[in-house]
Amino acid sequence: MASHGNQEAGWRCHGNLWSNLREVCDLLHIPAPAVSADEEVLFQHVRFKAGQRIHTIGQNFDTLYIVNSGFLKTVLIDEYGNEQVLSFPMKGDLLGIDGIHSLHHASEAVALSDCDIILMPYKTFAALGRSYAELEHAMFSVMSRELVREQSMIGMLSALSAEAKVARFLTNLGERFSQLGYSGKSFNLRMTRHEIGSYLGLTLETVSRTLSAFNEMGLISVDQREISLLDTNALKTLRRLPPAKARSKVTDKVSALVGKKLLPTWNAEAAVAA
Amino acid sequence: MASHGNQEAGWRCHGNLWSNLREVCDLLHIPAPAVSADEEVLFQHVRFKAGQRIHTIGQNFDTLYIVNSGFLKTVLIDEYGNEQVLSFPMKGDLLGIDGIHSLHHASEAVALSDCDIILMPYKTFAALGRSYAELEHAMFSVMSRELVREQSMIGMLSALSAEAKVARFLTNLGERFSQLGYSGKSFNLRMTRHEIGSYLGLTLETVSRTLSAFNEMGLISVDQREISLLDTNALKTLRRLPPAKARSKVTDKVSALVGKKLLPTWNAEAAVAA
DNA sequence: CGGCGACTTGAATACTATCAACGTCGGTGG
DNA sequence: CCACCGACGTTGATAGTATTCAAGTCGCCG
Structure with a gap:
């Protein structure tokens, strides 16, 4: 079943819509090349119904996907068959980057609702980067953003309590919406x-349980999948575990100095020394 | 001492070594452009002593770093000043990708030992991609690999027990060495x-405690920071938590197949023996 | 030698997972 | 139209694992 599922993308519900480069750039929030409209490359749309897979693990990689509408999840499957959810992509997100390295997808993308996806052949993607310098940077930028997002995900997973994780999940989702x-x-x-x-x-x-607790506290109101954030601020600053105990020597010095100005452009030093 | 630190990278211990494009590509395990040797671009080396920072959070981004020798860590600093370690880069790893998106570094890289780092100005990096199509793919590939690595990190963090995490950490480190x-x-x-x-x-x-337990079991021998892996196989297949309960309908089919060949890797009983 | 940082080990506590029962919703078929 | 069913969700009791707190050792550097 899974074996041919991926190929369905090509012919299932032939995209009745096409987008030009400018529309795609807008969707990704990157500047479109000024000298557009000359070549007028077009990108096909494909529709997926809830439950369908955009790509599966191990599938050959040759195209990237841009979400035009709908909601999805990307998952990893471990050796026991349990799935690990990695992200919940929605409009404007880029899918499939994980396949570039080995030319096979390392993860699986599943539609959680009916979706409209734009196909971006990797060859085209690469060619565009070589043609337009601004676009090349934008493409690196998008990948870099994804990397940063995953890094903060790692930080959250390993340092936060269950309550803080759920709270941040809700506020992040709200911001994206x-x-x-x-x-x-x-x-x-x-x-x-x-x-x-x-x-x-x-x-x-x-x-x-955590959602119920937040509901009791009046931080949110929840009824099944219907969520209302009532006290976003409290949710954002909710923490439990981090008693600021674990700090390395070096960090202590830094934080002491940072306390004075707290400005972003704080540059480091070098020698810890001694 | 701290005030003028990050800029030192440019002139501290002026690199007495330079590498050409071919050497850099070899280091990164990517194919060098065949038509090399014509331009002969050179990349400067910079040395860092243990404890020094290669880049810091918030610092302006304009160059990437390639580890030629030495060991480092990259960290995130949360709002309380505690640090979250993201990776332990070593020879052949690329640093600084996280800065591309916002043009400011989102993480900090610290030398854990004396290091020799190659500077790769982002402008040069981008220009090379536009010049050599093979190189462009290689660059996307390196970023994609980093992304996949972080994804599997996420999977590990959220699904494995403490023992499994430490075991995998050791075997991964061994493989890299x-x-x-x-x-x-x-x-x-x-x-x-x-x-x-x-x-x-x-x-x-x-x-x-986990290292001590592995030592008791004879899986490793450990004396402070000196580690010997005695039973790599047991370490790789060590798991505790995942009782294969949480599976979606679809996934169940997959696991049925997996069950035939991969099931035997459920041991961990050896651990209880103590 | 004193002191500090890294490491180890031992309780007691706290958090989260596990197991289990029940309630809800939506769809299907009698 | 209603009963049944399965997937999803809630809640409680219990067990386990990892954290926290607390000594105490080892090695290194001033």
């Missing part, structure tokens, strides 16, 4: 408790 | 228990 023009305070979760738990490194019961 | 030509069985940890714990999402006590 509002950036898309939807309400950032009141929205509908497209994923199950199990998927949220997998994403956050928690069990579905813990997720459910 | 042997790829570099060193012994993969016997090596010296360049980082503290605290840094390992931060990297794995554990406390330093748990790391220490």
